[in-house]
Amino acid sequence: MTPRKKLLTLESMNQSVRAATVPILGPLSVRAAEIQREIQEGVYKPFTEITQCSFGDMQAMGYKPCTFLRQVVALSTCPELLESGQFPEDAKTRARAILKTLDDGSVGSYNPDYIAQTLPDKIANFIKRRDNGVPSNPRNIIVSSGTSQAIVSVLSLVVNDEEELNTGILLPVPCYPLYMDTIGLSGAVKVPYYLDEERGWAANVNNIQESLPAARRRCNPKVLCIINPGNPTGHVLTRENIRELIHLAAEENLLIFADEVYQENVFSPGAVFHSIKKVLYEMGPQYSERVQLISVNSISKGISGECGSRVGYIEFVNIDPAVFEVLYILKSFNIPHVIGGLMLEVILDPPQPGDPSYETFFREKQTLLDNLSEKARSTEEILNQVPGIHCNPIQGALYAFPRVQIPGRAIRLAQDRGQEPDDFYCHRLLEEAGIVLCTGNSFGQAAGTYHFRIALLHPINELKSILQKITEFHAKFMAEYS
Amino acid sequence: MTPRKKLLTLESMNQSVRAATVPILGPLSVRAAEIQREIQEGVYKPFTEITQCSFGDMQAMGYKPCTFLRQVVALSTCPELLESGQFPEDAKTRARAILKTLDDGSVGSYNPDYIAQTLPDKIANFIKRRDNGVPSNPRNIIVSSGTSQAIVSVLSLVVNDEEELNTGILLPVPCYPLYMDTIGLSGAVKVPYYLDEERGWAANVNNIQESLPAARRRCNPKVLCIINPGNPTGHVLTRENIRELIHLAAEENLLIFADEVYQENVFSPGAVFHSIKKVLYEMGPQYSERVQLISVNSISKGISGECGSRVGYIEFVNIDPAVFEVLYILKSFNIPHVIGGLMLEVILDPPQPGDPSYETFFREKQTLLDNLSEKARSTEEILNQVPGIHCNPIQGALYAFPRVQIPGRAIRLAQDRGQEPDDFYCHRLLEEAGIVLCTGNSFGQAAGTYHFRIALLHPINELKSILQKITEFHAKFMAEYS
Numbered sequence: 001m002t003p004r005k006k007l008l009t010l011e012s013m014n015q016s017v018r019a020a021t022v023p024i025l026g027p028l029s030v031r032a033a034e035i036q037r038e039i040q041e042g043v044y045k046p047f048t049e050i051t052q053c054s055f056g057d058m059q060a061m062g063y064k065p066c067t068f069l070r071q072v073v074a075l076s077t078c079p080e081l082l083e084s085g086q087f088p089e090d091a092k093t094r095a096r097a098i099l100k101t102l103d104d105g106s107v108g109s110y111n112p113d114y115i116a117q118t119l120p121d122k123i124a125n126f127i128k129r130r131d132n133g134v135p136s137n138p139r140n141i142i143v144s145s146g147t148s149q150a151i152v153s154v155l156s157l158v159v160n161d162e163e164e165l166n167t168g169i170l171l172p173v174p175c176y177p178l179y180m181d182t183i184g185l186s187g188a189v190k191v192p193y194y195l196d197e198e199r200g201w202a203a204n205v206n207n208i209q210e211s212l213p214a215a216r217r218r219c220n221p222k223v224l225c226i227i228n229p230g231n232p233t234g235h236v237l238t239r240e241n242i243r244e245l246i247h248l249a250a251e252e253n254l255l256i257f258a259d260e261v262y263q264e265n266v267f268s269p270g271a272v273f274h275s276i277k278k279v280l281y282e283m284g285p286q287y288s289e290r291v292q293l294i295s296v297n298s299i300s301k302g303i304s305g306e307c308g309s310r311v312g313y314i315e316f317v318n319i320d321p322a323v324f325e326v327l328y329i330l331k332s333f334n335i336p337h338v339i340g341g342l343m344l345e346v347i348l349d350p351p352q353p354g355d356p357s358y359e360t361f362f363r364e365k366q367t368l369l370d371n372l373s374e375k376a377r378s379t380e381e382i383l384n385q386v387p388g389i390h391c392n393p394i395q396g397a398l399y400a401f402p403r404v405q406i407p408g409r410a411i412r413l414a415q416d417r418g419q420e421p422d423d424f425y426c427h428r429l430l431e432e433a434g435i436v437l438c439t440g441n442s443f444g445q446a447a448g449t450y451h452f453r454i455a456l457l458h459p460i461n462e463l464k465s466i467l468q469k470i471t472e473f474h475a476k477f478m479a480e481y482s
Numbered sequence: 483m484t485p486r487k488k489l490l491t492l493e494s495m496n497q498s499v500r501a502a503t504v505p506i507l508g509p510l511s512v513r514a515a516e517i518q519r520e521i522q523e524g525v526y527k528p529f530t531e532i533t534q535c536s537f538g539d540m541q542a543m544g545y546k547p548c549t550f551l552r553q554v555v556a557l558s559t560c561p562e563l564l565e566s567g568q569f570p571e572d573a574k575t576r577a578r579a580i581l582k583t584l585d586d587g588s589v590g591s592y593n594p595d596y597i598a599q600t601l602p603d604k605i606a607n608f609i610k611r612r613d614n615g616v617p618s619n620p621r622n623i624i625v626s627s628g629t630s631q632a633i634v635s636v637l638s639l640v641v642n643d644e645e646e647l648n649t650g651i652l653l654p655v656p657c658y659p660l661y662m663d664t665i666g667l668s669g670a671v672k673v674p675y676y677l678d679e680e681r682g683w684a685a686n687v688n689n690i691q692e693s694l695p696a697a698r699r700r701c702n703p704k705v706l707c708i709i710n711p712g713n714p715t716g717h718v719l720t721r722e723n724i725r726e727l728i729h730l731a732a733e734e735n736l737l738i739f740a741d742e743v744y745q746e747n748v749f750s751p752g753a754v755f756h757s758i759k760k761v762l763y764e765m766g767p768q769y770s771e772r773v774q775l776i777s778v779n780s781i782s783k784g785i786s787g788e789c790g791s792r793v794g795y796i797e798f799v800n801i802d803p804a805v806f807e808v809l810y811i812l813k814s815f816n817i818p819h820v821i822g823g824l825m826l827e828v829i830l831d832p833p834q835p836g837d838p839s840y841e842t843f844f845r846e847k848q849t850l851l852d853n854l855s856e857k858a859r860s861t862e863e864i865l866n867q868v869p870g871i872h873c874n875p876i877q878g879a880l881y882a883f884p885r886v887q888i889p890g891r892a893i894r895l896a897q898d899r900g901q902e903p904d905d906f907y908c909h910r911l912l913e914e915a916g917i918v919l920c921t922g923n924s925f926g927q928a929a930g931t932y933h934f935r936i937a938l939l940h941p942i943n944e945l946k947s948i949l950q951k952i953t954e955f956h957a958k959f960m961a962e963y964s
Contacts, residue, residue, distance in 0.1 A: 007737045060591035070560045078556035109542035110789045307592045308820035338790035
């Protein structure tokens with residue numbers, strides 16, 4: 001046997017895969033894990049534990065799941081429980097109805113018809129109700145294994161390698177980093193458009209329009225990506241702003257990709273979620289019959305926060321089903337799981353007034369939204385009292401994305417170390433207070449501005465205390481480097 | 483607004499995605515669905531319903547799920563049930579233990595540590611037990627969203643576009659069609675090696691070795707794919723045959739990709755499942771420290787048959803973790819769901835003698851294996867009595883893959899219609915008896931031989947009656963075309 005070089009090595013492997021990175025899980029997370037170990041080993045720190053404020057994982061932070069939803073899962077998974085007196089009648093009725101639609105009544109089958117037909121029917125009904133009767137065709141809906149996977153799937157349809165120019169994707173800045181990563185892996189080109197921080201993170205349509213000629217020299221801009229409510233920005237687009245964006249998409253022949261996963265997380269008085277699709281239909285047939293729209297939603301956020309379930313859906317508008325039905329084939333490599341599917345079905349059609357579980361459901365939902373709203377107000381208040389921090393109104397989603405002033409000396413010091421100034425800021429905060437934030441630059445931000453993202457998921461008193469520590473840190477930081 | 487061509491159309495979309503097809507769901511399935519509709523519309527057929535024998539979906543065909551597994555899922559999803567008297571103590575204990583390892587005790591969190599650390603630890607323990615103590619390092623294990631997705635992930639590591647020659651994958655023939663599809667989508671090249679039907683579908687190592695020089699002129703053969711127990715062939719490789727394959731891989735510097743998803747479905751007296759990894763270690767350090775191996779398993783088959791859960795694992799042997807840890811990043815786009823993860827954990831560590839649930843678990847497992855064994859024997863017996871049909875011993879997995887003789891006149895007729903002869907055969911069977919099989923050519927078969935795959939999942943009396951109808955059809959077909 002001649003000794004040879006191993007076949008699969010770092011050098012021989014697929015180099016584009018090797019290059020994949022997730023900026024949000026960068027050096028800050030690595031350092032936080034190190035500090036956690038150091039604390040366990042008895043190294044002295046000015047804090048007793050790491051405080052994670054970087055993830056939008058509701059249940060990991062103590063939010064309780066929707067009782068009705070979990071009951072239906074338990075009943076459907078373990079149908080012997082249907083004989084138990086322990087569950088409300090509507091949960092049992094729902095579980096029985098779901099089991100009837102499953103192959104041999106089991107969540108353990110592949111259930112291709114449930115995934116490809118039953119669920120799209122239910123999702124279309126939800127969309128119709130949500131959009132005040134705007135029609136939704138189940139044939140235009142595909143169940144996804146969560147939004148991350150949905151974005152990858154949609155890009156796999158849109159990005160066409162055989163064309164002379166690369167496919168361009170207009171992306172809001174700041175923007176959830178997942179988009180940057182998937183666009184990079186897909187071979188498409190990112191065309192940033194800056195949200196207008198001075199106007200509460202509104203989308204500035206003039207800016208987009210003006211950037212297009214330059215973009216068209218280096219790529220073929222095909223997709224206008226809209227995230228509403230915004231992540232990390234927490235803004236909710238007004239109907240007027242959405243109309244402008246749709247008008248632009250029609251004028252410039254752009255397909256709209258709408259990430260609407262936070263649609264249920266709107267809690268600011270006066271802020272209302274308008275789906276892009278509803279506004280599209282309000283604009284009349286010259287838009288609603290022409291503008292191509294792909295919208296995604298999931299149950300990872302919203303009122304259930306079931307991140308662990310990895311399930312959501314994609315609705316296609318004005319797109320030939322032959323274009324996306326190929327996803328059913330690609331999906332045979334990545335079929336959504338059945339328990340996730342039934343969770344989606346239940347959360348899109350929750351208990352109604354008069355149902356035995358309605359009161360509990362409504363109370364849980366209202367408590368969640370009130371709690372987010374209260375935390376958003378407190379966060380704005382606390383942060384906006386700090387000289388050098390400015391926080392826009394937080395209308396939806398689960399985060400604040402305040403702007404922080406960083407003194408020139410700190411900027412230069414960061415640059416000397418090859419760091420972004422807000423990386424430097426967040427690393428200092430981590431070392432001094434044990435708090436882990438996401439740095440603004442991982443989402444993108446206007447040149448010369450610095451931000452961090454903080455998830456509003458800790459219980460309110462803890463959150464206030466975290467914000468207090470950030471406030472103290474900021475004052476000290478400003479004093480040290482001004 | 484100038485009217486323009488829509489942006490995303492069949493012509494403008496990604497053409498390699500558009501080309502994706504799943505041969506197993508080809509014209510036969512389409513025609514079966516049509517016939518089903520015709521029956522509902524009152525069209526006369528010589529049968530009253532379509533009989534699906536093409537899918538390996540155990541629970542869809544009436545196999546009951548593992549009681550203990552489902553109990554633990556219900557308890558973990560709906561922890562209020564932990565207070566109920568309805569569950570055995572060991573199910574409660576297990577659920578409590580699992581909840582302790584989850585972020586804030588909830589299946590609804592992303593639970594990255596559970597997926598990336600807790601589960602790999604449990605899986606490594608299972609592998610060690612299975613392989614009589616051969617070490618397994620949790621760092622070399624990644625939880626997958628099922629085997630289909632695992633194959634795609636592994637190919638994404640191995641296929642290197644930047645090399646001059648395309649990556650070649652040595653694939654058994656016949657072979658589950660998923661491999662052909664994913665290899666096609668990945669840009670790799672299929673290098674078939676024929677299993678030896680005359681020797682019970684053994685892998686003929688001489689054939690493989692002899693085919694390599696020609697293969698090396700058109701690609702760089704990097705991966706030797708082994709499916710054991712075989713799908714569609716139902717054979718179980720002997721230890722000696724596995725040793726030969728490992729020896730070949732070492733000699734020819736091939737990475738072994740082992741699809742071992744049917745490892746628990748071995749039911750023929752005398753047949754034993756030997757994992758490739760165990761045999762690799764038995765061959766001593768000159769092999770076990772050098773041959774690169776990637777092995778996959780899932781809970782879709784085995785004794786739980788939880789197809790709907792979409793979860794499994796990949797073990798990497800002799801591969802630098804830096805090569806595959808990139809999958810954790812890619813996987814942030816495709817994280818396995820948490821309920822699936824806990825199902826995996828439970829099924830890999832089922833109740834033990836003395837546990838309250840052991841008796842039920844053992845009885846369910848034994849009933850399943852006895853039932854498959856009985857059906858395999860009956861299938862062999864019935865088919866081997868038919869002139870012109872030959873069925874090899876079925877030792878494992880869930881299928882029979884008999885060879886059928888097709889008369890010359892039928893072959894010519896099929897060719898006139900542009901069909902494969904076994905497509906013609908299976909279409910005729912569908913029209914005359916309403917039975918849906920998978921055609922041999924969708925798996926690949928030696929030139930001039932014809933086969934079909936039948937899943938052994940109908941209850942035994944139904945299966946016997948289906949086989950009887952196939953027998954009658956075959957006799958008629960032979961008479962008609964001889």
